[in-house]
Amino acid sequence: MLSDVLLVSAPGKVILHGEHAVVHGKVALAVALNLRTFLQLQPHSSGKVSLNLPNIGIKRAWDVARLQLLDMSFLEQGDPTVPILEKLEKLKEVADFPEDCTDHERLAVLAFLYLYLCICRKQRWTAEDLELINKWAFQGEKVIHGNPSGVDNAVSTWGGALRYQQGKISSLKRPPALKILLINTKVPRSTKALVLNVRNRLLKFPKIVAPLLTSINAISLECERVLEEMATAVPAPEHYLALEELIDMNQHHLNALGVGHTSLDQLCQVTMAHGLHSKLTGAGGGGCGITLLRPDLTGPEVEAVKQALTGCGFDCWETSIGAPGVSVHTAASLDAPVWQALDGLCAGQWASSS
Template identity: 55%
Template sequence: MWARELAVSAPGKVILHGEHAVVLGKVALAVALDLRTFLRLRPGAEGRLSVSLPGVGVRRSWDTPSLRALRGRIAADGDESKSPSIEQLDALREFAGIAAGASAPDSLATLAFLYMCLAVSAKYGDVPSVDIVVWSELPTGAGLGSSAAYAVCLAAALLMLCGAISCPLQEGQSTARWTEEELTLINSWAFRGEQVIHGNPSGVDNAVGTWGGALRYQAGKITPLKRVPTLRILLTNTKVPRSTKVLVAGVKEKILKFPAIMNPVLDSIDAISQECQSVLEAMPANPSPEHYPVLEEFFDINQHHLNVLGVGHPSLDRLCQVTASHSLHSKLTGAGGGGCGITLLPPDTSPLAVEAAKQDLCACGFECWETKIGAPGVTLHSCSSLSAQVLHALAQS
């Protein structure tokens, strides 16, 4: 019987440098975004497991015997300790009434929840009767790691409920984090949740959600940076939809067409990522204004490179022009072709300048958040320590 009310949170992510070049073996830097997904655990009705995901319109409840029976089918179809099989996912879809091939966020979120719940409980013991509510500050489908933050929160909560990891929050504490060994286990299960949602994820998003800070990614190898300062940024969603698959294909086509021109561009993006890593690791935790000019130059150069690769967009050009008019430096983050951009906010930037930039960007039809990068990874909270906004959002479900 689970008797405590607690919350778990995990951050989203942005790519600081290395978009598209990373697909070709170059270095990328991914950083944790201080927009978070929150999962609340509360004791539930005996013999039932309930989940509510108000952001995607999911509210489901299952009785424990039905879940145990389904767990038996999942285990019979294959080794539950391996990545999800087609047979396992088909059984889950049938149980949940999800049509084959359904890819809407509500279907994928429900599928990931069921898979992780049953696979974790098959290995570590029954999940007790609880009510789970998940709410996120992250928009879905914007390339900000919202699905990974969800999977990380789920993994941490389910592993803790089954006793596979500790409950590190002591009486009187507001937050706590798990040991490195426990974080590694959380990350491995979160990756399996990401496999349900995305099929073949890189593992970067869930690693950022687990460890926070910043990570270096190259050729499948993920390495946390030794030290990461907390940097203020303006995150802007242009709301222009884009296809990552189409953009990646376009970059490859351009490289094949003009290798002598494009390969040096990729090498330069790689050098920016590596130089930026060195600068970040040498910066103090709370950098002063004089630390920013080199980071701003990296943003400017890399944005030009990404336009050369063909992944820019008029909306992103407009974003850069608007922020430049307020003496701020921006670049796209993620796949490009629309989507999101990030703007550095040095500590000496006046609040009036930030507000004016936000107003001008919103006037373009964009959505803005003033936030930070270098945020902590998955964290356990006492519910009383959460902000009024988060508590209200969780209570609304």
């Protein structure tokens, strides 16, 4: 049982280059963001394990003694890396969902229960522990997304920047702390449907789409080269010019693949009016985009861009890439206002008497 409050966090992530092409064996570059999800673990004597996810409106509790009496042997059957649909169906009975529970709420609760019931929690971790964290985080991804690539959980576990190709993940050495804007167009989309559309377009126009995927692969490799050069020397204006050109080319390629959207076009037009370069990140079809911020930009210039984007109805965050991976925090390691805010409102929290 935990004797003190434990606060851990992990960074968010974006894809710099390689969206959709990675599905077809090409290289993708993923980076950790300095925007973090926090998890607070707090012991209490109520005899319940409580889950509070205020960002998505979930607050649930289960009696620990009842959980311990349930037959959970099905969770230990087979390799945890194989599909777990059968286990999830049984877990739904444990979750005891109310009738008005939405699909994303159900998935969030199932992911929590699966991990909570399977994992022996630790407060410190070695390299082996990080491997285990990554492994179990991947299971949570599978609960929610079905057949994920493994990029999201890996970059949130280790942080920094990762190269991903055909299931193989490697870290980029000392990626530069580039500043970016992360913009949410708030246009919903289906990743599964967009991936299928690209596959169908490849089958229909193989001589057109295959070279596009090869070109996107080359963009990822060139971006990797530029980032490594920036990490070993003083970043120069030509480095940022190269990154901006790569962003523009990749965005045009993604539009040609059919995963663009009018909201993303608007995003690019707004930032280009301020001399900045943007592209979609992730599946496309709406969703999120990123904008590179050159180091010569002033604070008022960045604020003007952010105001223009929010004026379009978008959400906008200023952040940086290459953030550290999963971390343990104490009151001393966080600024007082941050700790106070998190103490009352964490992105995720559970409390248990066991």
